[in-house]
Amino acid sequence: MNSRYIRLGVFAILIAGICAAVIFRDAFNAEQLAQWLQHSGAAAPLLFMLIYILGTVFFLPGSLMTLLGGALFGPVWGVFYNLTAATIGAMLAFLAARYLASDWVANKTGGKMKQLLNGVENEGWRFVAFTRLVPLFPFNLLNYALGLSKIRFAQYSLASYLFMAPAAIAYTYLGYAGKEAIAGGEDMIQKIMLAIALLAAVSFLPRLIGKLRGKAAIETNHC
DSSP: OHHHHHHHHHHHHHHHHHHHHHHTGGGOOHHHHHHHHHTSGGGHHHHHHHHHHHHHHTTOOHHHHHHHHHHHHHHHHHHHHHHHHHHHHHHHHHHHHHHHHHHHHHHHOOHHHHHHHHHHHHHTHHHHHHHHHSOSSOHHHHHHHHHTSOOOHHHHHHHHHHHSHHHHHHHHHHHHHHHHHHHTOTTHHHHHHHHHHHHHHHHHHHHHHHHHHHHHHHHHHHO
């Protein structure tokens, strides 16, 4: 009975948080948040990561937070804070879905969700890697969806951290370059060009991975 009440409580918190995030999404002001964090001193990285983690769980725009992390903390620490916070948030969403609904979904799943779960069970961490590199599903929704699969938590977490890195690097650097451009920093043109090159490389990944997966499937069939 206690377990049931705990599940209901966690579920209620998630629903309330997601509803609040959707309702007040337009009121989210990145500039005001940046100013507040800049006046937070040594606590700024931890506060930023906490907000990013909660945003991941409650469906706030992750790309905006990643850009903000790059602008606030630069291309090195920004990547670390962004990637770590995004992964922790993804892990919490995964655990919430597994704890709250995995049994129910096992009996009721169909359509695209069934296809996703079958893909995870057939390929394991490789499927997680593919969906992190190729944005077939919205990031926040994918975190919950993967929690309904039977993949091991450790595999999910490690694959998420490693294969979210390319996009995290590109968008963090874009945020950094944007801030430098506004401030008129040194080597502004070079930084902007590098940011564009990183985004182009990330956008090319889906095509490259699709070809590799297709080639692997052909070789498997021939065997």
